[in-house]
Amino acid sequence: MVYWERIIKSALFCAQWEEFFTFLEIIKAILMGIVEGITEWLPISSTGHMILLEQIVKFNASEEFMSMFRVVIQLGAIMAVVVLFWNKLWPFGVKQGKVISKSNVWTLWFKVVVATLPVLIISPLDNWMEDHFYNYITVAAMLILYGILFLVIENRRTAPHVTKLEQITYREALIIGVWQCLAIIPGTSRSGATIVGGLLLGLSRACVAEFTFYLAIPVMAGASLLKVLKFAFSGIAMTSTELAVLVVGCVVAFGVSLAAIRFLMDYVKRHNFKVFGVYRIILGLIVLAVAAITALV
Numbered sequence: 001m002v003y004w005e006r007i008i009k010s011a012l013f014c015a016q017w018e019e020f021f022t023f024l025e026i027i028k029a030i031l032m033g034i035v036e037g038i039t040e041w042l043p044i045s046s047t048g049h050m051i052l053l054e055q056i057v058k059f060n061a062s063e064e065f066m067s068m069f070r071v072v073i074q075l076g077a078i079m080a081v082v083v084l085f086w087n088k089l090w091p092f093g094v095k096q097g098k099v100i101s102k103s104n105v106w107t108l109w110f111k112v113v114v115a116t117l118p119v120l121i122i123s124p125l126d127n128w129m130e131d132h133f134y135n136y137i138t139v140a141a142m143l144i145l146y147g148i149l150f151l152v153i154e155n156r157r158t159a160p161h162v163t164k165l166e167q168i169t170y171r172e173a174l175i176i177g178v179w180q181c182l183a184i185i186p187g188t189s190r191s192g193a194t195i196v197g198g199l200l201l202g203l204s205r206a207c208v209a210e211f212t213f214y215l216a217i218p219v220m221a222g223a224s225l226l227k228v229l230k231f232a233f234s235g236i237a238m239t240s241t242e243l244a245v246l247v248v249g250c251v252v253a254f255g256v257s258l259a260a261i262r263f264l265m266d267y268v269k270r271h272n273f274k275v276f277g278v279y280r281i282i283l284g285l286i287v288l289a290v291a292a293i294t295a296l297v
Helices: 002-039 046-056 063-072 074-084 103-133 136-155 170-184 190-201 205-233 240-267 274-296
Strands: 092-095 098-101
Touching: 002 046, 002 074, 002 240, 046 136, 046 274, 063 074, 063 205, 063 240, 074 205, 074 240, 103 170, 103 205, 136 190, 136 274, 170 190, 170 205, 190 205, 205 240
Parallel strands: none
Antiparallel strands: 092 098
């Protein structure tokens, strides 16, 4: 009898520890969701923050899962865009009891498709770029480079000639899409690259920020799908804890993204992007410092 009691107590003890470790993993997922929700939309590089956070917050998960998690967590952020801008994104409406098609929304989507084409062309390089350039030096260099670009562009800023989404031409949409391709380099920031491109083309800050949000939908959804398929075909089973981490991360990223997008849209109506440029430079220097310390330890 005593023997079985010991076995039961040992099993209960192990179960309690497993619950505790699961709780810790979920706390980590909440932190990642917060960072993703803020940095995905502000032009400050989500990768730069993730690479620092992962030095402090290390998940008890396979590298295959983490590679997928870093991208799929963006789905929560995407849903925030859909919710906030639903009326501008949904191409159908009801007028006098009849379903109507919104031509201006269809035109917007066509421009988004055009801007997405360059990304589709270079997408096969995504895994190669991650394998070879997901490191401190590359991330720091891109943080600092685009930080300087923001400062230079804002200092030479002239009155924008495009202040509404309808005024964006297909040519301008394509060029912004080419700029978006630069985000394949870790540390660049997808929103940062497209905003820089849009500002150089003469788009207003609010206009280019909103167009950047819309571009994220097909790009991030497609990237997430590819990562999920890659993980599924890897043959590695996802644990219940990993599933919980993924769901919690996406939900938190969604909630935080709602606030981050509202903040940015309100901010750019009254301010420029200089503060983000300064922030990127400081963060880049911090990443370099962490790289140096890591190399010495």
